[in-house]
Amino acid sequence: MRRIRAAAVSAVTLSFVFTAAACGGGTSGTEGSNEKPKTLTYWASNQGANIRVDKKVLQPELDKFEDRTGIKVKLEVVPWADLLNRILTATTSGQGPDVLNIGNTWSASLQAGGALLPWDAKNFEAIGGKDRFVESALGSTGAQDQDPAAVPLYSMAYALYYNKKLFAEAGVDKPPATWDELVETGKKLSKDGKWALGAEGSNLSNNIHQVFVLAKQHGADFFTQDGKPDFTSDGAVAAVKQYVELMAKDKIIAPGSAEYAQNQSLSDFAKDKTAMVLWQTAAATFKEHGMSQDEWGVAPAPVRSGKPGPGEATNSMVAGINMAVFKNTKNIDGAKKFVKFMTSDKEQIILNKAYGSIPPVKTAQQDPAFSDPSLSVLRDTLATSAAALPQVPEESQFETVVGTAVKELFADAAAGRAVTTESVRAKLEKAQRQMPAK
Structure with missing residues (x-):
């Protein structure tokens, strides 16, 4: 949305x-x-x-x-x-x-x-x-x-928006198509007080959108076919860990982004503070921030490998x-x-x-x-x-509890605390316990 x-x-x-x-x-x-x-x-x-x-x-x-x-x-x-x-x-x-x-x-x-x-x-x-x-x-x-x-x-839909000026300054000639490319490119862009990728670690819904897509790419979902919460599958854990590691391990997201709650990442992008942002339909907002259309480009959001498409190459929620x-x-x-x-x-x-x-x-x-x-x-x-995100009655609770788990993991990353498979799984186990019994 x-x-x-x-x-x-x-x-x-x-x-x-x-x-x-x-x-x-x-x-x-x-x-x-x-x-x-x-x-x-x-x-x-x-x-x-x-x-x-x-x-x-x-x-x-x-x-x-x-x-x-x-x-x-x-x-x-x-x-x-x-x-x-x-x-x-x-x-x-x-x-x-x-x-x-x-x-x-x-x-x-x-x-x-x-x-x-x-x-x-x-x-x-x-x-x-x-x-x-x-x-x-x-x-x-x-x-x-x-x-x-x-x-x-x-x-x-989500897409990868990129700042043409910052790409040119870093000698990057095209937007990344896969996550490996995004990390590699991001390390070239994260320098001189600027960061490669904008994020909003305290924005619960944005957290959900990102990890939902990554879970699809890992062949997982957050609910079973009969609508029961399934937050701790290997694919779901890997998705959350991959997203938070963009700050914790890859260091292409600014630690301060852990506190961003709503739309600050777009402002940073328009002010040349970050070179990329994963967002949904952002053109009108960039214009309101004084950014002309020739200053930015747009490409499909990254996938694990190959090109976006059905199944495990999902790259956006609807x-x-x-x-x-x-x-x-x-x-x-x-x-x-x-x-x-x-x-x-x-x-x-x-x-x-x-x-x-x-x-x-x-x-x-x-x-x-x-x-x-x-x-x-x-x-x-x-x-x-x-x-589409799961069309289940508990979807709003899912956004709250899993979005909060990701927020807490971003806070750990910003503070220099380790983000591991075990710590991610523990947060998701806690989130699943907070869901209504079915």
Whole structure:
């Protein structure tokens, strides 16, 4: 998902919320009245460099919707650090929005709470049909055996962004394609107070995204086929160790990055402090930081060997933002009209162009605005070498406990403490014990 969020809720809280009776959202309208309210509340996730940018992008589009339908949309842009807790509170209190953004990795977890409108065939028909959407985006909308809990809005994928100036100064003529190459190149780039690779060791969700991909490359997963946590397999342990060793052993990540929680690595990249960053759909953010497009390049994220592709050459999670509706909103029809508007071809082009993301709507994706070479890397990744995070009810707890384990290992690395197979396995064993029993 975009603007990688800090996982902000404990497994205990999540377990409580998901077993509670969900009351739904929708604060608009008059109690006891049969008249449909003329106002919808919308919680939008922070996609731009800051909330001001999001309001500048979204408000003109919401005004268009009001002009066409007579329905006013009250916008609140919610920071990622607050969004999940706000949603969880709304599911139990009923005091929430009518329509909201969710990170696509949360879809199955929030679906299990029962508060979100299921997107069955009838509801998809109301917004133009399910077949309008790219299959990979639909794969991150909820559990496979249930109607989706949300509709894809923005699609993203991870790539390796590199600073052309720092590469030239170090005599590096091309971006690395494998992890061995990245380490070799990184040692040439980590000098004179600069570092090769940006990271955010305290950003729990970013930690999860990176180690999930590495686990796929090691032929492992963090859950069994029947959905049980499997955090201590040899492949999962190797994945976490490999990621943290980029700081602890290879020394191509700055020790101070262990304390980074959200988006500081992009700022360092734009200020020529780091030469590479693994990020999802970063072009718009670089622009906000004053970096012109000719100053950076983009390449597929590294794999263990060969080229990115299905299976063990996975090099990204399927990232993105979904749009959901609280099923107890007082204006289901108006909410569905709003989702239809936001996922229309025209709006998909406007919004995804503004955010540097990719439309999950097939026809909108064909617009020339998305033919830029930097976006073609992301499109190819989504089409051929990205995998969805596990669509299980416990996914949010997984992000919290395993993301925290990686954070603690980065803290060890920054402090000069050894990061070993045994220490990694111990952290992951502790994380697995914190998961709800199945």
